[in-house]
Amino acid sequence: MAKPKVATDGLAGCAGCEMSLLDMDEKLVELLQKIELTSCPITDLKHPPEEGVDVGVLTGTVNNTTNRAVARMMRKRCKYLVAMGNCAVFGGVNTMRNFFDMDEALKRAYVETESTVNGRIPGSAELGKPIKARSLDQVVKVDISIPGCPPSADTIYFVLNELAEGRVPVLEGDNLQYD
Numbered sequence: 001m002a003k004p005k006v007a008t009d010g011l012a013g014c015a016g017c018e019m020s021l022l023d024m025d026e027k028l029v030e031l032l033q034k035i036e037l038t039s040c041p042i043t044d045l046k047h048p049p050e051e052g053v054d055v056g057v058l059t060g061t062v063n064n065t066t067n068r069a070v071a072r073m074m075r076k077r078c079k080y081l082v083a084m085g086n087c088a089v090f091g092g093v094n095t096m097r098n099f100f101d102m103d104e105a106l107k108r109a110y111v112e113t114e115s116t117v118n119g120r121i122p123g124s125a126e127l128g129k130p131i132k133a134r135s136l137d138q139v140v141k142v143d144i145s146i147p148g149c150p151p152s153a154d155t156i157y158f159v160l161n162e163l164a165e166g167r168v169p170v171l172e173g174d175n176l177q178y179d
C-alpha cells in the first residue's frame with residue numbers, strides 16, 4: 001500500500017513550528033517509514049503537489065493575500081488539513097495589529113522602530129497585499145488543530161503518526177498545550 005503523502009507550508013510565522021517538526025530527530029526517520037513528506041522544510045519544496053496529498057499541514061497566520069491563496073491551495077489539495085501552532089490555530093501575535101490602522105501599523109513596524117535606519121515598507125507581488133490577520137479556520141475548513149507556540153515535537157509526531165495509521169488524532173493530556 002502506498003504511504004500517505006504529507007505536505008507542509010508556512011503562512012506568516014516565525015518558523016518556530018517548522019523547527020519543532022525537525023526537532024522530532026530520530027522519530028522523523030521512524031515516521032518516514034510510514035509517510036511520504038512531499039513539501040516540507042527538509043525537501044525545501046514550498047507547495048503541495050497538484051495531484052494532492054492525504055495530509056496538509058499549515059503553520060502561521062493568514063496575514064496577506066498570498067497567505068490566503070496558499071491556505072486555499074492547501075485546502076483544495078489535501079484530505080485532512082492540520083493547523084499547527086498558535087498562529088495558525090488562533091491567529092497568534094500577528095492579530096495584535098488588527099487593533100490598529102493598517103498603514104499606521106506598517107509604518108510603525110518598518111519605518112519608525114527605534115532600531116530602523118532608512119526603513120521602507122516592503123512590497124512585492126510575492127508578498128501580496130496585507131489583510132486583517134486571521135487564524136486558518138477563519139479562512140478555510142480545518143480538520144485538526146495543534147495549539148502551542150510551538151507545539152512540541154512529540155505532539156507533532158503523535159498527530160502525524162495517528163494519521164499515518166489511519167486514525168484521526170484526538171489531542172488530550174500532555175499533547176494539548178497552549179504555551
Ligand code: SF4
Nearest residue numbers: 013014016085086087
Ligand atoms: Fe512561531 Fe509560535 Fe507562531 Fe509557531 S505558533 S509560527 S512558534 S510564533
